[in-house]
Amino acid sequence: xxxxxxxxxxxxxxxxxxxxxxxxxxxxxxxxxxxxxxxxxxxxxxxxxxxxxxxxxxxxxxxxxxxxxxxxxxxxxxxxxxxxxxxxxxxxxxxxxxxxxxxxxxxxxxxxxxxxxxxxxxxxxxxxxxxxxxxxxxxxxxxxxxxxxxxxxxxxxxxxxxxxxxxxxxxxxxxxxxxxxxxxxxxx
Numbered sequence: 001x002x003x004x005x006x007x008x009x010x011x012x013x014x015x016x017x018x019x020x021x022x023x024x025x026x027x028x029x030x031x032x033x034x035x036x037x038x039x040x041x042x043x044x045x046x047x048x049x050x051x052x053x054x055x056x057x058x059x060x061x062x063x064x065x066x067x068x069x070x071x072x073x074x075x076x077x078x079x080x081x082x083x084x085x086x087x088x089x090x091x092x093x094x095x096x097x098x099x100x101x102x103x104x105x106x107x108x109x110x111x112x113x114x115x116x117x118x119x120x121x122x123x124x125x126x127x128x129x130x131x132x133x134x135x136x137x138x139x140x141x142x143x144x145x146x147x148x149x150x151x152x153x154x155x156x157x158x159x160x161x162x163x164x165x166x167x168x169x170x171x172x173x174x175x176x177x178x179x180x181x182x183x184x185x186x187x188x
Contacts, residue, residue: 066103072127076110087165134164
């Protein structure tokens with residue numbers, strides 16, 4: 001079974017991802033409102049319900065993880081909703097080594113947010129730490145660039161970028177450099 005094809009009930013998804021399934025209005029998080037479906041009468045004519053339709057003003061937020069520690073992991077996979085299973089397994093191993101789990105981070109796929117600015121993404125996910133894999137700092141939108149694995153503090157964020165998870169998985173020297181950066185970021 002693929003991680004991208006797991007069937008979950010709506011109530012379970014809502015409990016697993018409360019932040020990514022909520023709308024923010026003026027900084028106040030509220031539960032996503034129910035949009036009523038058109039009513040079908042016996043005549044076969046569809047009537048709109050009296051509830052106003054919501055105007056879509058923000059992206060359709062998609063993330064993987066609970067984001068309990070405000071750590072945003074950014075990947076870029078054009079053919080996957082989030083990331084491939086192999087990349088997710090490797091990332092999970094690295095997080096476990098840091099005493100973190102998938103519920104501590106929000107994994108976002110940059111390909112889902114090409115038109116969304118980095119500040120809007122980081123504000124929505126309440127990010128404090130930003131880990132970029134396969135996305136450079138300037139490619140994400142930051143006004144700077146750094147070498148791989150260099151930890152950069154910028155405007156209240158801790159930022160680090162590295163090669164793609166696929167490239168790191170089998171590269172022992174690169175994994176050691178990533179581990180050194182993680183020790184600095186997470187005070188290990």
